[in-house]
Amino acid sequence: MKQLIKPIVFLLACLVVASCSTTRRLKPGQYLYTGAEININPDSSKRIDDQKEVKKTLENKTRPRPNKSLLGIKYKLLIHNLAPDTVKPKGIGNWLKNKIGEAPVLLSEVKIKYNNDVLKSYLISQGYLQAEVTGDTVIKGKKGKAIYTTNTGIRYKINSITFPKDTGVLTHIIDQNKNNTLLKVGNFYDLDTYKNERIRIDNDLKENGYFYFSPDYLILQVDSTIGKNLVNINVNVKRSAPDAGIKPYTIKSINIYPNYSLRRDSLLKTLTPLQYNDFNIYDNRNTFKPKLFDRLVFFKKGENYNRKDHNQSLNRMVNLGAFRDVRAEFLSIDSFKNNQLNLNIFLTPLKKNSLTFSVNGTNKTNGFVGSEVKLTQTTRNLFRGAEQLDVSVSGGFETQISGLAKGLNSYSFTAEGKLTFPQFIVPFYKPRVTNSFIPRTVTSLSYQLLNRGSLYKLNSFKGEFGYNWKENLYKEHSFNPISITLVKPTEGDSLKLDSLFKATPGLENTLEEQFIIGSNYSFTFTNQMENQRRNTTYFRGSVETGGNLWGLFVSKNGIGERTLFGIPLTQFIKFEADLRNYHKINRNITWANRFNAGYGYAYGNSTSLPFVKQFFAGGSNDIRAFRARSLGPGTYQVDLTNQFADQGGDIKLMLNTELRFKIAGPLQGALFVDAGNIWLRKEDLGKPTIPNSGRPGSGFKLSNTLNELAVGTGAGLRIDAQIFVIRLDGAFPIRKPYLPNGQRWVLNDVDFGSKTWRKENFILNIGIGYPF
Structure with a gap:
């Protein structure tokens, strides 16, 4: 306890100094405005409905707003006061003082009568038709605040609703749809509901030809004189409505x-x-x-x-x-x-042809540095039906500057063509989608060559044919009935490969011939476009199969494998779900959460998912305290000095939580915790021909799942320029699943002052866009 006294005293002293520094530049007679205080019915012991929310809303409606604060410290005002009194119109001093900083908000700027009227008007709009508001100011030292006392009275409710008599086409439409009214007997008087009711009626009329009609042509007459805190509402069309507005077109x-x-x-x-x-x-x-x-x-x-x-x-x-x-x-x-x-x-x-060029630089945690260039040619309206053809070629070069294979050069070349048709192309059938969104048929073909110097080459071919369509604004579907992937490796120096296989168990899976013929489907739901929501959700679920149908038609070879063109046919089914939630604590702070899970089941020729379809853990968009693809499977630990640390699994579980907050302008901060791991469905026992090629602890057991989760935490900075986000996250592990039981929590080992600890544990992730 004694050890905590000095830090607490120091923190309190800092707060006192910060508080004083916010008022030190005020002139005599000036007082720093600290905000508004709302008292609701102080002379009554009975609380109104949602009193906490009403109080918060009333506070937010007062003007001006006090200086922004974080943890009670008016940081923007502090920055403003640090700058000299006079600064040049342009320069870092002016930027710090007036852009990052914020001038003091003075009590003299508060307009009590104006705020009284605003608060009273809001309360009346919510049904407190007898509300009264009185405001006053209180000064203490060099600071002052405004206090508003509200006496709401009893909230009025709706007694009856009357619509226009059915005397013509227009009034008939209103009468026909009156059961859809937003006005309900027994509900509270609410001005926003009345406005929305006018919009609802306007929409009904617009659907029936009344092009020039406007919600302003409707009047809702409210009679509050009937007593018992009730109102009668009479909906009618104004007599002043123009002729053009009250006839269909x-x-x-x-x-x-x-x-x-x-x-x-x-x-x-x-x-x-x-x-x-x-x-x-x-x-x-x-x-x-x-x-x-x-x-x-x-x-x-x-x-x-x-x-x-x-x-x-x-x-x-x-x-x-x-x-x-x-x-x-x-x-x-x-x-x-x-x-x-x-x-x-x-x-x-749009222009028929366009050409885009991009250059990327890479600096990987496994010691690789390099760059990639990509050229994309887009041709629109190819067959005069708004089709779009995208053809791209890219090439990359990497060299390893550290690790077991220092000096190893790696080359890649990729070519891809994608043709999109703005309609469904289905043999013998012409489906018609009548919503606002264009359905698309997409066909693509790609080839990739990866050359790992003298070690091996990988030739990968992929072709897909499928459909993409939106059910509505929130739901999107993607279905590829045909998806073909062919991977053909060419091995190089056998002695070097043998040593790599011994050093990196599981690497030999990368160099297996793979022939995947299957289908995939994904469903996406999101309401993130609704900015007014406090909670928004994103969900994506997918299922992918390989070899299921073809496996019925191809025969087995001499060793019991089903092959096509002499290549073993991969058979599997894979499921994945990604659920995200974004909760706005206030306009400056958002709490983001993600749950990601995947399961793959391989059968027939395969004991695990093909390498290109496996799940991976670690990296800038995953569990950020561990290097990309270096975590797992299970309690197995890969040698991080090896450049081939790609560890995949058949099962994945990941949870992320992140608190995002605005700092100043486009600069934002984040605090986060990530947890998860990957596993193989069956433990990797290795190959008899390769000593020590197994991966002990890689198998999945439901009872051990929580005990084998990795956990990392950290903080980040983001520059959100609306059209793009640049992100820098620093993270470190606090739980390592590959350590012995009882020693996996390593929070006590955290030592930022140790160069050795930082080198082994602290991970910097640079990314574009948010991690989720």
Whole structure:
């Protein structure tokens, strides 16, 4: 206890000094504003509903806001006060003082009457129709705060709701959908609900042709004089609503300009259009096949305008990825004489060809340094149906500057082609998806050569054919009924390989011929685009199979293996799930969590998943306190001085938790804990021909799962520039599963002052984007 007294006293002294330094530059008569205090019904012992939330909301509505603080310290004001009184308009001094720092917020800036009115207005909007608010200021030393006392009265509830009488088409639509009303008898009076009710009615009318209708044409009359703290609500259409807003409109003509630009505007409008179904297409260059617009435009001539078709058409044209600009224009022919609209669709295509070039540098924890260059050619609208062809080639070079094979050079070459069709291509069937999102058929073919100097070469071929579609804004599916992977190794110096196999158990799995023919499916759900949510979720689940169907048709060879073209056929089924949750504690702090689990079952020719399909642990997006692919399987420990530390498994379990907080501007910080491991379904006993090639402790046992988890922790800095995120995470292990039982927790061994400890335990991870 005595050892803690000095640090506590020192911390308290720092807080006192920090507090004083925030007011030392104030002039006589100036007081630092420390914030607002809300007292709700102080003379009553009865609390209102959700009093804590109401109090917090009222505090947030007061202006101005006090200086920002962290752990009670107004750090931005401290930085501002550290700068001299006068700084140059440009330079680091001005940046620190006015960009990173923050000038003191003074009590004199507080407008009590204005805040009284704002708080009272909010309370009335929530049903406290008799609310009163009085504010005052309190000064103590060089600081002051505002105190607002609110007497809410009893919250009013809805007694009855009346809708317009069914006397015409418009009122009939309102009456027909009144059961969907957001207003419910017995609910509290709530102004936001009333506004949303007007929007709901407007949506119903927009779906029935009322193009020019507006929520402002509706009035909700509230009668609070009936007594017993109840209100009657009467919904009606304003008498001042214009004629154009209260009649439905139909589509007269649909004019499409597929190759539009301002420069060609006058020329295009003089062309004789191509008549195709309900469309007039103005394009003398025949940029797109006319049938493409059957899948993009949902309107038909003569039908009523409706908002659903409007939104789906726009979304499809935008999501197609073929247009730089999309604009839909509805023009009334003559709103006083008829009720018809002309629809003009202006589409500006993206450039047909584009070329992108990228260069990456690598500095790996296993001693490899090198670089890679990649060139990608994109051709759009290949067959005039908004198809897209991406062809890329990349080459890389790495050399090992430390480790067992210092001086080993590694080369790679990759070529890939991907062709995307904006529709489902299914033999003997033409499915039609009618939502806002474009379904896609994707076919790809790739080849990769990996040359490990004189040791070995790997030739890898992969081809896929499948479909990608979105069910709605939240749900996405990907299904590849055909996925083929062929890996053919070429071995080099046998003596060097033998020594590597002895030093790195499991490496020989990389050099096995692999022929994988299977299918895969994945499902993704996310609501992260809903920024107003306090909690958002991301989930991705996938299943992949190999050799299941083909295994029924191929025969076994002399040693009992099923082969195709002389290559053993890999048979397996693999499941993986990734669940993430993001909880906003406040606007500056987010708590992010991830659960990731995978299971693979190999059968037939295989005892474990093929190497290219295995799970891996460690690295900048995984368990950050361990080097990439160096953790596991199980309690097995790989020799980290070896450049071939790729350890894979059939089973994976990982949990991550991370507290993310804003520091200043785009600079953010994070504190995190990662836990997990990988295992083989069956322990690796090695090959009889290779001594010590087994991996003891690599097998999975459910009862040992928690005891064999690795745990790491650390902190990070991120620069979030919206379009990209640069991340630096520093992490170290606090539990090592490969140590003997009872010695796996190593928190007491942490010693940042020791160079040896840092070299063996502290891992720096540099990444692009968030880890999850």
